[in-house]
Amino acid sequence: MIIYFTTLGCPKNFNDTEVAKGILVENSYTITDDIEEADVIVVNTCGFINDAKVESINQIIQLMPYKEEGKKLVVSGCLTKRYAKELMEEMPEVDLFIGVNEYAKLPELLKDLDNRKALVEEWDGCPLGAEPRKYDDNPYSATLKIAEGCNNRCTYCAIPDIRGGFRSKPMDLIIEEAKLLADKGCKELILIAQDLTLYGYDLYGEYKLSDLVRQLAKIDKIKWIRLMYCYEDRINDELIKTIKEEAKVCKYLDIPIQHISNGVLKAMHRRSTSDSIKTTLAKLRKEIPDINIRTTLIIGFPGESEEDFEELLDFVEDEKFERLGCFAYSMEDNTPAAKMEKQIDEDVKQERVDAIMRRQLDISLEHNKEKIGRVLDVLVEEVDDTKDNSYIGRTQYDAPEIDNSVIFTSLRALKAGDFLRVRIIDAFDYDLVGTEEA
Numbered sequence: 001m002i003i004y005f006t007t008l009g010c011p012k013n014f015n016d017t018e019v020a021k022g023i024l025v026e027n028s029y030t031i032t033d034d035i036e037e038a039d040v041i042v043v044n045t046c047g048f049i050n051d052a053k054v055e056s057i058n059q060i061i062q063l064m065p066y067k068e069e070g071k072k073l074v075v076s077g078c079l080t081k082r083y084a085k086e087l088m089e090e091m092p093e094v095d096l097f098i099g100v101n102e103y104a105k106l107p108e109l110l111k112d113l114d115n116r117k118a119l120v121e122e123w124d125g126c127p128l129g130a131e132p133r134k135y136d137d138n139p140y141s142a143t144l145k146i147a148e149g150c151n152n153r154c155t156y157c158a159i160p161d162i163r164g165g166f167r168s169k170p171m172d173l174i175i176e177e178a179k180l181l182a183d184k185g186c187k188e189l190i191l192i193a194q195d196l197t198l199y200g201y202d203l204y205g206e207y208k209l210s211d212l213v214r215q216l217a218k219i220d221k222i223k224w225i226r227l228m229y230c231y232e233d234r235i236n237d238e239l240i241k242t243i244k245e246e247a248k249v250c251k252y253l254d255i256p257i258q259h260i261s262n263g264v265l266k267a268m269h270r271r272s273t274s275d276s277i278k279t280t281l282a283k284l285r286k287e288i289p290d291i292n293i294r295t296t297l298i299i300g301f302p303g304e305s306e307e308d309f310e311e312l313l314d315f316v317e318d319e320k321f322e323r324l325g326c327f328a329y330s331m332e333d334n335t336p337a338a339k340m341e342k343q344i345d346e347d348v349k350q351e352r353v354d355a356i357m358r359r360q361l362d363i364s365l366e367h368n369k370e371k372i373g374r375v376l377d378v379l380v381e382e383v384d385d386t387k388d389n390s391y392i393g394r395t396q397y398d399a400p401e402i403d404n405s406v407i408f409t410s411l412r413a414l415k416a417g418d419f420l421r422v423r424i425i426d427a428f429d430y431d432l433v434g435t436e437e438a
Contacts, residue, residue, distance in 0.1 A: 001029055001030070001039045001040060001110060002029075002030045002031075002032050002037055002038050002039045002040070003021075003024055003029055003030065003031055003032070003038060003039070003040045003041075003042060003110075004031075004032050004033070004034070004035045004037075004038035004040070004041050004042070005017050005020070005021065005031070005042045005043075005044060006041070006042070006043050006044070006059065006063070007043075007044040008043075008044065008045055008046045008052070008055055008056050008059060008077075009044075009045070009046025009048065009052060009056075009077070009078065010046065010048070011143045011190065011192050011228070012143075012145060012192055012193075012194075013044055013045075013046060013077060013078070014143065015133075015143045015145045015192065016044060016077070016100065016103065017044050018133040018134055018135065019103055019131045019132065019133050020042070020044070020076070020103040020106060021133070021134035022131070022132030022133040022134045023103055023104060023106060023107065023131075023132055024106060024107060024110075024134075025132070025134050026132055027107035029107065029110070031134060035066070038071060039071060039072065040071065040072045040073075040074060040110060040113070041063055041066060041071055041072070041073050041074065042074045042075075042076060043056070043059055043060055043063060043073070043074070043075050043076070043077075044076050044077040045059070045060070045075060045076065045077040045078060045079035045080060046077065046078050046079065047077070047078035047079035047080075047081065047082045047083070047158075047162065048078060048158070048159070048162075049327070049330035049332065050330045050331075050332075051327075051330070053079060056077075056079045057079070060073075060075055060091065060094065064093045067093050072095045072096075072110075072113045073093060073094050073095055073096075074094070074095060074096045074097075074098070074106075074110075074113075075087065075091075075094050075096070075097050075098075076097075076098045076099070076100070076102070076103070077099070077100055078099075078100060078162045078163075080097045080098060080099050080118070080120060081099035081100050081120055081161075081162045081163075082158065082161070082162060082333070084097050084099070084118045084120040085118070087118070088118050092116075094116075095113045095116055096109055096110075096113055096116070096117060096118070096119070097117075097118035097119070097120065098118075098119050098120065099119070099120035099121065099162075100162060100163055101121055101164075102119050102120070102121060105119065131177075133177075135181070135184055135186075138185055138415075138416055138417055139181060139184055139185055139186045140185055140186060140187050140188065140379070140416055140417025141186070141187070141188040141190065141379070141400055141417075142181050142186045142188070142189065142190065143190045143191075143192045144174065144177060144178055144181070144189050144190065144191050144192065145169070145192050145193065146168065146169055146174050146191055146192070146193050146196070146199050146212065147166060147167060147168045147169060147193035147194070147195070147196070147198070147199050148163055148164070148166075148167050148169075148193070148194075149163045149164040149165045149166045149167050149194060150163065150165070150166055150194035150195055151165055151166040151195070151198070152194075152195060152231075152269075152271075153269060154258075154268050154269050154270060155267065155268055155269045155335060155336040155337040155340075156268060156298065156301065156329060156330075156332065156335055156337040157332070157335065158332050158333070158334065158335055159194055161334065163194065166194070166195060166198055166202060167202060168198075168199050168200050168201070168202050168203045168208075170203060171200070171208065171211070171212055171215065174212060174216075175212075175215055175216065175219075178216050178219055178222065179219055182219050182220070182221035182222050183221070185417065186221070186222065187221065187222065187223045187224065187379070187417060187419070188222075188223065188224040188225075188226060188379060189216060189222055189224070189225050189226065190226045190228060190399065190400075191212075191213075191216075191225065191226065191227055191228060192228050192229065193229060194229065195229065195231055195234075196209060196227055196228065196229050196230050196231075197209055197230045197231045197234035197235060197239070198231070198234060199212060200212070207234060207236065207238075207239075209227075209239060210238045210239050210241075210242040213225060213227070213242050213243075213246060213249060214242060214246060216248075217246045217247075217248045217249065222248060223248060223419065224248060224249075224250050224379070224396055225246070225248050225249045225250065226250045226252060226396075226399060227243070227249070227250070227252075227253055227254065228254045228399065229254055229256060230253055230254060230255050231255075231271075231272075232255050232257055232272045232276065232277050232280050233271045233272050233276060233280075235253075235255070235280050235284070240283065240284060240287050240288065241287075243288060243291070244287055244288050250396040250397070251288055251290045251291045251292065251396060251397070252291070252292045252293075252294065252396060252397050252398070252399070253284065253291060253292075253293055253294070254294045254295075254399070255280075255281075255293060255294070255295050256295055256296040257272065257277050257295050257296075257297070258270060258296065258297060258298045259297060259298060259301065259304075259308075259312060260274050260277060260311060260312050260315040261274070261304070261307075261308040261311050261312060262274050263303070263305075263308060264301050264303070264304055264308050267301065267302065267303055267337075267340070268298070268301060268337070269336075278319075281293065281319060292322035292323060292367075292397040293321055293322055293323070294321065294322070294323035294324065294325075294399070294402075294403070295321050295323070295324055295325075296324075296325050296326065296327075297312065297316075297324070297325075297326035297327075297356065298326070298327065298328075298329050299312075299326050299327070299328050299329065299349055299352045299353045299356060300328050300329045300344040300348060300349030300352055300353075301329045301337065301344070302329070302337055302340035302341065302342050302343050302344065303340065303341070303342040304329075304344060309352050312356070313355060313356060313359065316356060316359055316360065316363075317359055317363075320363050320366070320367070321360070321363065322364075322367050322397065323364075323397075323398075323402075323403050323404075324356075324360045324363075324364075325402070326353055326356050326357065327353065328346070328349035328350060328352075328353050329344065329349060331343065361429050364404075364429055364430055365427065365428070365429050368404070368427035368428065368429070368430075368431075368432055369427045371424045371427060371432060372424050372425065372426065372427055373423070373424065374423070374424050375421050375422065375423045375424075375437050376395045376396075376406075376421070376422055376424060376434075377395065377396060377419055377420075377421060377422075378393040378394065378395055378406050378408065378419070378420055378421070378422040378434070379393050379394050379395075379417070379418075379419055380392075380393045380414045380415065380416055380417065380418040380419070380420070381393050381394060381400070381405075381416055382416060383414075384407060387409075389409045389410060389411055390407065390408070390409050391407075391408055391409070391410060391414055392405050392406070392407055392408075393405065393406050393408065393422070394406065395432075404430050404431055404432060405430075405431050405432070406422060406424070406431070406432045406433070406434055407431060407432070407433050407434075408422045408433065408434040408435055408436060409434075409435045409436065410435075410436040411436070412436070420436055420437075421436070421437040422434040422435065422436055422437060423435055423436075423437045
């Protein structure tokens, strides 16, 4: 049986898809990148916020005509975990619905697709073990999931209900997987979890992210280690020291702070305060002067006053984050925030989002112009077909898919995964331009 996957959402979803493919390959299934030759189409969905749900539903609908060719349709992931019953009723074309924890059962489930069903089980508290993954042919950059689930219970978020409570993967299994990735050609490890900084506490009784990172840095073939989704209140001195001292750790940190107003942070059930956020950011910049910080903001949370928003806008202008994204608050089913009073009008939310991003555009350009004249290590990602001898890559300050690119020229024939030194000669809002340093 030949299986085709399409995946939506965050890096954790793409990691799950690789695991699902690995499980199927181990059970003698064939994976294809050509939907026309597939017997079964699997859609791994996102269901985090409304826009993601709409995108997932639209993707499923677009694939339904393939049913007329005799193909089977399977829907998995976060959307199914949240809305399995409703989806079963509204989408009779789908042969199987599974959640985020059922991929190990997929080989058996695919044998019985003539009997339509939904299988969404609760695995909250289930420990993480070794998972097979089917990697790309050239996995020069790869995610490494070190934990699953979340304990934080932010009032706007459904992730704990989707993925369960926080569970760390044992360190020896993570290191084993990292070595396997390195042997297959991986040069950039991107550590992912819902709460990276909580890693190890459930298994070892103490935070172990620093220890894990130092062990991963010993793997010879790995050049970059990137840390994604670190909670501010757990960025301790040891972690800062590790980022500073370990040359392989990208001087880049993803810290989604969500807001800066104490009133809004409290309503969100965040442990951080305005003072703690500012203190942590100041310490990071003092100890690691070259660090680039990415953050994410939620705009228009219930009860966010004009004063709260102005405080946030002033903070963005003062802090000058190198990388920043924001999105309008999305009212999610069965979350405490959805029941709060003083919901913000959608037009007001969008006006505030636009105001933040207009300011960030200028800040991003300022930061990029500061890099003109510098020579930076760049990871090649693709050939730029618009210009001869031109390529597109990333610096250590940029995560794939979400951050800046470097457009550069080289007289050499390069391929994805190569590293080279590039002199920056020009800068735009979200891109750099350079040429290979002789």
